[in-house]
Amino acid sequence: MKTQLEKDLFYMSKAIELAKRAALIGEVPVGAVLVVNDKILARGWNLRESKQNPIMHAEIVAILKASKKLASWRIPSSTLYVTLEPCLMCAGAIYQARINRVVFGALDSKAGACGSLYSIHNDSRLNHRFEVLGKIMAHESTSLMKSFFKSRRSK
Amino acid sequence: MKTQLEKDLFYMSKAIELAKRAALIGEVPVGAVLVVNDKILARGWNLRESKQNPIMHAEIVAILKASKKLASWRIPSSTLYVTLEPCLMCAGAIYQARINRVVFGALDSKAGACGSLYSIHNDSRLNHRFEVLGKIMAHESTSLMKSFFKSRRSK
Numbered sequence: 549m550k551t552q553l554e555k556d557l558f559y560m561s562k563a564i565e566l567a568k569r570a571a572l573i574g575e576v577p578v579g580a581v582l583v584v585n586d587k588i589l590a591r592g593w594n595l596r597e598s599k600q601n602p603i604m605h606a607e608i609v610a611i612l613k614a615s616k617k618l619a620s621w622r623i624p625s626s627t628l629y630v631t632l633e634p635c636l637m638c639a640g641a642i643y644q645a646r647i648n649r650v651v652f653g654a655l656d657s658k659a660g661a662c663g664s665l666y667s668i669h670n671d672s673r674l675n676h677r678f679e680v681l682g683k684i685m686a687h688e689s690t691s692l693m694k695s696f697f698k699s700r701r702s703k
Numbered sequence: 704m705k706t707q708l709e710k711d712l713f714y715m716s717k718a719i720e721l722a723k724r725a726a727l728i729g730e731v732p733v734g735a736v737l738v739v740n741d742k743i744l745a746r747g748w749n750l751r752e753s754k755q756n757p758i759m760h761a762e763i764v765a766i767l768k769a770s771k772k773l774a775s776w777r778i779p780s781s782t783l784y785v786t787l788e789p790c791l792m793c794a795g796a797i798y799q800a801r802i803n804r805v806v807f808g809a810l811d812s813k814a815g816a817c818g819s820l821y822s823i824h825n826d827s828r829l830n831h832r833f834e835v836l837g838k839i840m841a842h843e844s845t846s847l848m849k850s851f852f853k854s855r856r857s858k
Contacts, residue, residue, distance in 0.1 A: 602766065602776040602800035608758065621757040636823060637799050640792025645757035658830070661795075665828055666821075668791060673820055675813070
């Protein structure tokens with residue numbers, strides 16, 4: 549029987565694999581997996597540049613796939629694992645989809661909405677709140693981002 | 704030559720027409736038009752229930768269409784007209800798409816992110832800000848919402 553932390557590390561490592569896929573196609577490396585009942589329901593990675601679509605962050609890609617699979621706009625009893633702290637749009641989408649729990653990797657001090665700039669997850673004025681656990685395998689996520697931006701600058 | 708206010712009223716009336724379409728299909732009546740160079744580039748109305756998709760608010764539908772038309776994740780020099788104050792997800796998407804200006808109808812005291820609960824549009828910590836003009840034809844938008852919820856309660 550795995551502990552919750554072991555599970556969180558396992559699914560975060562899956563999200564990191566997806567972030568690497570994003571990097572391979574020239575996208576800022578962010579990956580996400582959405583887990584329901586200890587199974588991966590949907591995967592996403594950043595596709596903003598490839599699709600030239602402003603909303604195609606890893607989290608939104610995973611949410612769209614999951615909602616299609618469930619044929620429901622609600623994705624209850626789910627945990628979203630994402631390698632970078634969600635931005636406002638993604639935190640808003642997590643709230644809209646009624647996701648219960650978010651585990652993220654690196655903090656985003658410039659745009660993060662789950663603890664850094666904003667704390668959307670525990671705003672008591674909104675009609676849904678979600679649990680957040682941050683800085684899980686943050687070093688791996690940050691390293692990926694750093695090497696991505698470094699290689700882009702040197703081009 | 705129309706004044707800016709005349710233009711704003713004209714495009715807001717178009718957004719209200721779309722909100723009515725949403726109501727006709729059982730959706731919370733919110734409509735949006737995205738205008739570039741005094742032309743409507745994209746239209747959207749709330750499709751959350753019809754599509755069972757948590758992100759399909761009117762603003763996102765319009766942003767997705769516009770970005771597809773422009774083949775770009777940036778929608779610069781644009782104004783988004785929407786009958787209800789954008790929520791966090793939509794304000795975040797407006798920010799992501801680098802939209803410059805938002806004109807909205809009714810205030811959303813429970814979830815609005817452009818003046819009510821949050822003021823995402825003028826957060827100097829973010830790397831893009833947008834102008835917001837609220838309460839344009841607010842009475843019409845509010846009436847639509849009120850009759851929608853009234854008719855739903857009576858069912």
